Amino acid sequence: MNERSEEIVYSVNYITHTRDELIAHLKEAISSKRVEHILGVEKTAVELAAQYGENAEKASIAALLHDFAKERPDEEMRDLIISENMDLELLQFGNNIWHGPTGASLVQTRFGVTDEDILNAIRNHTVGAPEMRLLEKIIYVADYIEPGRHFPGVEEARRLAYTDLDAAVAYATEQTLRHLLEKRAKIYPKAIETYNKWVAGKVKGY
Numbered sequence: 260m261n262e263r264s265e266e267i268v269y270s271v272n273y274i275t276h277t278r279d280e281l282i283a284h285l286k287e288a289i290s291s292k293r294v295e296h297i298l299g300v301e302k303t304a305v306e307l308a309a310q311y312g313e314n315a316e317k318a319s320i321a322a323l324l325h326d327f328a329k330e331r332p333d334e335e336m337r338d339l340i341i342s343e344n345m346d347l348e349l350l351q352f353g354n355n356i357w358h359g360p361t362g363a364s365l366v367q368t369r370f371g372v373t374d375e376d377i378l379n380a381i382r383n384h385t386v387g388a389p390e391m392r393l394l395e396k397i398i399y400v401a402d403y404i405e406p407g408r409h410f411p412g413v414e415e416a417r418r419l420a421y422t423d424l425d426a427a428v429a430y431a432t433e434q435t436l437r438h439l440l441e442k443r444a445k446i447y448p449k450a451i452e453t454y455n456k457w458v459a460g461k462v463k464g465y
């Protein structure tokens with residue numbers, strides 16, 4: 260099993276680009292700070308994939324593309340939400356909530372990605388979902404704990420990620436919601452669904 264992201268050779272099963280081509284593309288389209296974050300997510304996701312038995316190539320592709328729509332203009336994203344018949348509730352929010360679902364759509368059209376695991380991992384990486392498959396959990400958690408993240412609790416989240424992935428999902432969900440409530444931010448309904456499934460009523464195991 261490959262644990263080092265730099266050594267992964269793509270098979271063409273999931274994307275026709277090589278990993279180097281994909282990274283070169285990201286560097287042209289996205290700010291260097293965000294590319295750094297994305298590479299951190301990839302490194303972490305590939306390690307978690309090795310530990311939990313996920314396909315390393317799928318983890319690498321999903322991680323490299325997870326924030327693809329993060330720097331796209333609001334107008335373009337609004338148009339995409341409407342033209343792709345996405346949840347219209349999205350329009351009450353902003354790019355923070357849009358870039359997962361719109362990113363999945365862009366990645367499908369621009370890179371020809373069709374693998375549902377990869378698309379769902381991108382789609383749900385910000386607010387999670389009540390039901391998440393292994394790759395979705397890996398990207399959700401890797402995004403939260405990648406080496407460039409520095410906030411109180413990140414060490415605990417990292418410890419959990421490498422011991423109990425589901426506990427790490429619950430921890431990240433609880434902490435994110437706490438943080439949003441603290442700021443009195445508007446909560447996207449699906450984030451509450453994620454909380455209800457992963458956190459509410461559970462015995463605190465961390």
Ligand code: GDP
Nearest residue numbers: 326355356384385386402439444445446447450
């Ligand atoms: P990033 O794209 O790597 O910065 O990370 P994420 O995609 O996980 O999150 C983007 C932002 O969305 C973060 O600042 C989160 O705190 C924020 N966010 C997550 N859930 C919600 C929500 O329900 N409501 C709002 N307003 N923001 C949220």
Ligand code: FE
Nearest residue numbers: 325326384385
């Ligand atoms: Fe994101």
Ligand code: FE
Nearest residue numbers: 296325326402
């Ligand atoms: Fe991210």
